[in-house]
Structures are given as C-alpha cells and as structure tokens.
Amino acid sequence: MNKIMIVEDDKALCEELSLLLEKSGYSVRSVKDFSDVYSQMISANSDLILLDINLPKENGEVLLQKFRKKYDTPVIMLTSSAGDIDEVVSMSYGADDYITKPYNPTILLLRIAAVLKRSVKSGQLQEYKGVIVSSIKGSLVKGDQEQVLTKNEMLIFQLLLDHQGEIVSRDELMTVLWDNDEYINDNALSVNISRLRNKLADLGLQDAIETRKKQGYILI
Amino acid sequence: MTIRDYLKDRLIAYFIWAICHAITIIFLLAYKVGGQPIIVVTVISIMAVVSHEIWNLNRRKNFYNIIRKTTEELDQKYFLSEMLSEPDFYEGKFLCDTLYSCNKSMVENVNKYKKKASDFREYIELWVHEAKIPVASLRLISHNNLGVVSDKVNVQIKRIDDCIDNVLYYARSENAEKDYNIKEVSLKKVFSNVAVRNREALQLSGGNLTTYGLDREVMTDKKWLEFIVGQLMANSMKYASVKRPLEISVKAKEVDSNVILYFRDNGIGIVEADLPYVFEKSFTGHNGRSNSESTGMGLYIVKNLCDRLGHGISVSSKENEYTEFQITFARNEFYKMS
Structure with missing residues (x-):
C-alpha cells in the first residue's frame, strides 16, 4: 500500500x-x-x-x-x-x-x-489471465490470437485492469475518456463496453467484466 | 498663432497708441510746430511700435506654436508641460508653472485611484483564493458521498466555481498589469481541460461534443484561453434549444498563416439586431430578457481578454439555428523567438 x-x-x-x-x-x-x-x-x-x-x-x-x-x-x-x-x-x-x-x-x-x-519502474506489458495486454500496440494477445482494441476500448480496459477486483464507476471511466480527448456520451460508453466484452469473449474470457447496478463495472 | 490673431489681440493697444499720438500732434500744432517735425515724430513713433510689436510677436509666436504642435502630436496630451522649455516672457512663464502644478495634482489624483484599483484587485485575487478552498472541499465531499444527488450537486458546485472565476478574470481583464504568460499552447490540451471540467453539466443536459483539427499549437496564455473557451461552453449550455439535443462542434483551421478556432453550437442563436452588441458590457439583449441568468458580463470579459492577448474574436449566428464564435490566433513569430 x-x-x-x-x-x-x-x-x-x-x-x-x-x-x-x-x-x-x-x-x-x-x-x-x-x-x-x-x-x-x-x-x-x-x-x-x-x-x-x-x-x-x-x-x-x-x-x-x-x-x-x-x-x-x-x-x-x-x-x-x-x-x-x-x-x-x-x-x-x-x-x-x-x-x-x-x-x-x-x-x-x-x-x-x-x-x-x-x-516505480514498471514493465511495459501487463498480463490478464493469460492474455498479454500491449497498450502501445493497443491489442490483446492470447497465444496466436490477437484482438485489436480501439483507443476507447483500450482506455476502458486499462482502467479496469489497473483496478482489477474493484468497482470502477461510469463517472471515472468517462473522466478518463474525456481526459484523453474522447468526448463520448453515456450511450457510446455502453456501446464501447459491450464491444470490449465481445472482444474479450472471443479470446475465451466470457463475463470478465461484470456490471454492478448503479455503481459501475468490475473486472474479475 | 497667426499674425492676424496677434493683431486682433493687440487692437486696443494700437487704438490707445493712435489716440495718444493724435493728442501729441494736437499739442505740437497748438505750440505752432508744423510740417516736418510732426512727420518725424510720427515716423519715430511708428518705428518704435512696429519694431516692438515684431519682437513681441516673434517670441510669443514660437512659444504658442510649440504648444499647439506638441498638443496635436502628443498621444497623451497631459505630457505637454514636460515637453515645454520655459519662455522669457511673463505670461509664458506663468502658464508653464500653472500647467506644471495642474499636472502634478492630476498625477497625484490618478495615482490615488490606481492604488485603490490595485488594492481592490489584490483583494479580489485573495478572495478568489480563499473562496476556492471551500469549493474544493465541497467537490471532495460530494465525491466521497456518491449518490443520486452528487451529479446535480457537482453541477451547482461547478456553477459557483465559474462565478468565482468570472470575478477573477474580470478584475484581471480590467487592469493594466501584465499578468499573462504567453507561450506555445496546444489547443487540444486547453479544450480537453475545459471539456473535463464541464463534463457533468454537459452530460446532464444530454449534450454532444465533437472536435476536429485541434492538434495545433497557438501562442496564448493557457489559463486565460481555458477561461475564454469555458465561457463559450457555459453559454452554449445556457442558451441551448429545448427542441433538439445540444451539439457543440469545435474545430481549428489554418487560414493565411493564422489559426482560427471555430466554436459552434446548435442553440437558440442570437437575434440579428443583437449581434453587433453581444461583446458590450452589461448587454443582455433578446436572449437575456428570456433568461434570468444573463448578466451581460461573460462575453464582455471574453472580448477584453482576447483583446489583451491579441486574439481576434467574432461571432456569427442565425436565430433558432446556431451560434458560432471564431477566435483568431496570429502566428506570431516574434513571440516564438523569446
């Protein structure tokens, strides 16, 4: 801590x-x-x-x-x-x-x-359940499978990953996106999250992101 | 001072001289002096008057002409007394002395007000500084107690914060002190700071934001420009149309080596008759009459700040359709050198 x-x-x-x-x-x-x-x-x-x-x-x-x-x-x-x-x-x-x-x-x-x-000197590559996360390339790699994420999806995934196991509110997600010049609205955020879910599912990670009603999202 | 003016001014003196001379001639005639002596006396007398008048005219003419010319040429007329060298005749000397003491008293008076204005401004800066602390606490309290109302509370806190900023920038824009810091600033960064600050309010109002071509650097003061763009955004939200969701589109373009920032919304627009006056102090116009939040200060401060930073600002609008502000940043190579 x-x-x-x-x-x-x-x-x-x-x-x-x-x-x-x-x-x-x-x-x-x-x-x-x-x-x-x-x-x-x-x-x-x-x-x-x-x-x-x-x-x-x-x-x-x-x-x-x-x-x-x-x-x-x-x-x-x-x-x-x-x-x-x-x-x-x-x-x-x-x-x-x-x-x-x-x-x-x-x-x-x-x-x-x-x-x-x-x-703290941290490594460039993070890993999540066997998936290698490359924020520079903006992609998730598992074995020979690769999923390319959009900028928005990457920002969302990165924030969820940094707070893995904790609830991340929509408000925080929005702030981070807006802070990175992505001025999206509420609906667009929902769309981005569901796309991210689909991409994770393609890599065999079903239900990795859970919705907590009125609180936000959590990456398990 | 022309000769005519001078002659006119001296008319009574000539009149008195003519009467005195006439009396002299009458006396001479009474003593039976006639003919040539009278002509000689007259010629001597005329010579005395003319030579005296030429000399007198000359030194005055020089002095008065200098006064007139300097007054015409001077930008600040009150510097006159410092530009004059003291003449060798009494009225001139007297005038110089009087001008000098008038000036001195005026400078003292102006300084008194300058001091008052700068005291007041210092107090405003201090006050803003103090007022921001409870606002910061409020924001944190609202964040630490997230709930249904916190979004609405945040919007109101933001409004208070905007009002405080308004006071600060008004005080700054009205004063001659140069407290801006011009350097190369990214339009993208400025806009994203403003957008993040207004996010809650924009989302509550269901607004949409699009940007295009903001990857440009301009020479400006970052904080001032953020305030300016923030004002425009606050206005867009204030004067949004109820008939359609708010759309704000912001783009930057390079035109003739200037960078122009276009800030456009699809709000209620501005009546054509009001357009020329929107930057005037306390002008609220047609929109102000139907919106009690209008103070007529926002755009006035914006214009003032733009003027001081050397940016051009203009507005175009169509009622019930759109309002578009254009801010022009000169590509000033001179600034870059320093």
Whole structure:
C-alpha cells in the first residue's frame, strides 16, 4: 500500500482529501502541526507528498526547493491560485505535478496514480489471465490470437485492469475518456463496453467484466 | 498663432497708441510746430511700435506654436508641460508653472485611484483564493458521498466555481498589469481541460461534443484561453434549444498563416439586431430578457481578454439555428523567438 502525506492547512479540505485517498486504497498521513513541516516531510518516509503552496509558516514552494535538494520522493503541488507563475516556479523546483483547486477528484487520483507509476519502474506489458495486454500496440494477445482494441476500448480496459477486483464507476471511466480527448456520451460508453466484452469473449474470457447496478463495472 | 490673431489681440493697444499720438500732434500744432517735425515724430513713433510689436510677436509666436504642435502630436496630451522649455516672457512663464502644478495634482489624483484599483484587485485575487478552498472541499465531499444527488450537486458546485472565476478574470481583464504568460499552447490540451471540467453539466443536459483539427499549437496564455473557451461552453449550455439535443462542434483551421478556432453550437442563436452588441458590457439583449441568468458580463470579459492577448474574436449566428464564435490566433513569430 502506498503511503501518501498531505500537507494542507485547511482542515475540512484536508479531511476530505484523506477520506478520498483512503477510499482509493492509500495509507494517508496528514500534517497537523505546521510549525515544522519540513522535518515531518522527511520523517514520514512516504511514497508521495501532496503539498499545498499557501501554508501558515513556510511557503510550499520554498519547502519543496529545500526538500528536493536531498530527497526525490514524488511531490504534487496543490494550489488555488489560477496564475501561471506558481506552476512554472513549482515545476522548476522539482514538483512532479501541479493541480489547481478545486480539483476534479477522479483526475486527482489519476494524476497520483500516474506519478506513483512513474516513480516505480514498471514493465511495459501487463498480463490478464493469460492474455498479454500491449497498450502501445493497443491489442490483446492470447497465444496466436490477437484482438485489436480501439483507443476507447483500450482506455476502458486499462482502467479496469489497473483496478482489477474493484468497482470502477461510469463517472471515472468517462473522466478518463474525456481526459484523453474522447468526448463520448453515456450511450457510446455502453456501446464501447459491450464491444470490449465481445472482444474479450472471443479470446475465451466470457463475463470478465461484470456490471454492478448503479455503481459501475468490475473486472474479475 | 497667426499674425492676424496677434493683431486682433493687440487692437486696443494700437487704438490707445493712435489716440495718444493724435493728442501729441494736437499739442505740437497748438505750440505752432508744423510740417516736418510732426512727420518725424510720427515716423519715430511708428518705428518704435512696429519694431516692438515684431519682437513681441516673434517670441510669443514660437512659444504658442510649440504648444499647439506638441498638443496635436502628443498621444497623451497631459505630457505637454514636460515637453515645454520655459519662455522669457511673463505670461509664458506663468502658464508653464500653472500647467506644471495642474499636472502634478492630476498625477497625484490618478495615482490615488490606481492604488485603490490595485488594492481592490489584490483583494479580489485573495478572495478568489480563499473562496476556492471551500469549493474544493465541497467537490471532495460530494465525491466521497456518491449518490443520486452528487451529479446535480457537482453541477451547482461547478456553477459557483465559474462565478468565482468570472470575478477573477474580470478584475484581471480590467487592469493594466501584465499578468499573462504567453507561450506555445496546444489547443487540444486547453479544450480537453475545459471539456473535463464541464463534463457533468454537459452530460446532464444530454449534450454532444465533437472536435476536429485541434492538434495545433497557438501562442496564448493557457489559463486565460481555458477561461475564454469555458465561457463559450457555459453559454452554449445556457442558451441551448429545448427542441433538439445540444451539439457543440469545435474545430481549428489554418487560414493565411493564422489559426482560427471555430466554436459552434446548435442553440437558440442570437437575434440579428443583437449581434453587433453581444461583446458590450452589461448587454443582455433578446436572449437575456428570456433568461434570468444573463448578466451581460461573460462575453464582455471574453472580448477584453482576447483583446489583451491579441486574439481576434467574432461571432456569427442565425436565430433558432446556431451560434458560432471564431477566435483568431496570429502566428506570431516574434513571440516564438523569446
């Protein structure tokens, strides 16, 4: 389980953020005492830090700069300013990503997952029940059988696979698709899922994707 | 200052001189001085007046002409007093001094208001910053408690967020400070950010989105352009037709080395008579009268931001059929160099 540290001085926001991350299966630790954030950042030994820019004692950007000199733990900056300057400064100080409030929760989770994935060297090819998933070629291969997936189908399958055994809501699927410039509507999503099911069935994987009424889909 | 003006101005002085001279001649005649001495006195007197007048005319003429020419040429007329060198006659000196103190008082006054405006703007920025925090909390609360209402709640949260952004960008667009950052930006990225942010609202309204040719880079400020496109999208949803599902189509084309972004919807459109005024402040027009959400500020801010970024924006529409906005990005090689 990945450990995430939250440095955010607004209590309500911090609480909800912890809740969101815990629900998504991260272990969360949030900073309560802002008199010495830096030493807490070091001692926490977390896998990722969410760092607010406007903090009571010390500016988040200054903290980041100090922290980056010695440690390479991934850091995502959170801020409510809509200006470009903070973004440029943060990135130049070595932030791994930068998200403005109010963030879309699904996108926040995606970004966190992406940053964590980047920091752990992961193999290019994933496998699912004897099927090799190649996201680069956009295809599923089983033995000498190959099924080519469309971009949409691949995005959906990838998300389900990353959360194998967990329910993925339609909302999350939609957010990911839209985030990848596929502006499809509700009906199109259903069509894509049923096509994906057929393709999986052709590879001998019947009923791999289950529908959970009013919740979403799950890859078994 | 022409000679005519000058002569006209001095008419009374000549009149007085003529009377005095006439009296002198009467006296001379009374003392039985006649003939040649009178002519000599007259000639000397005329010579004195003419030479004095020529000298006087010259130095004034130079001074006044400089004033007139500089005022005509100056873009900001109030710089006049800084452009003048002090003349050697009293009225000129007096005028210069007065201009100088008027200017000084005006500059002080303008600075007072500048300070007030920038204080207010700073406060707005701070306020926006503060207001975004509870909005962020609300979004997370809604996400952490998924249910039937959360979609609707999200749409309303989005509306609050849009209103907050409106205030921020209005404050930014009205102020002279240059706080945009122009660089090469992908239209695709900008549009997808806006689309994701508006997804819930679009889906609830049953809208459809198609894009074409957005794989282009333009020189702009990313955040500002996102706000602009977001405004257009919000408008499309606000003025959707009830007769058919909303279709928004966005495409980009290269025309004469400019990139043009077309943003088109199939909404209720804009009445032809209203078209020339849609970018004006507080103009709500025909659509505004039938929609209470119109403030007449959205497009005004959009136009203002476009002007400051150097983008052209225009609109075409047919009532009950479509509305199309065109944003023109100049392919500015100058920007790229820096």
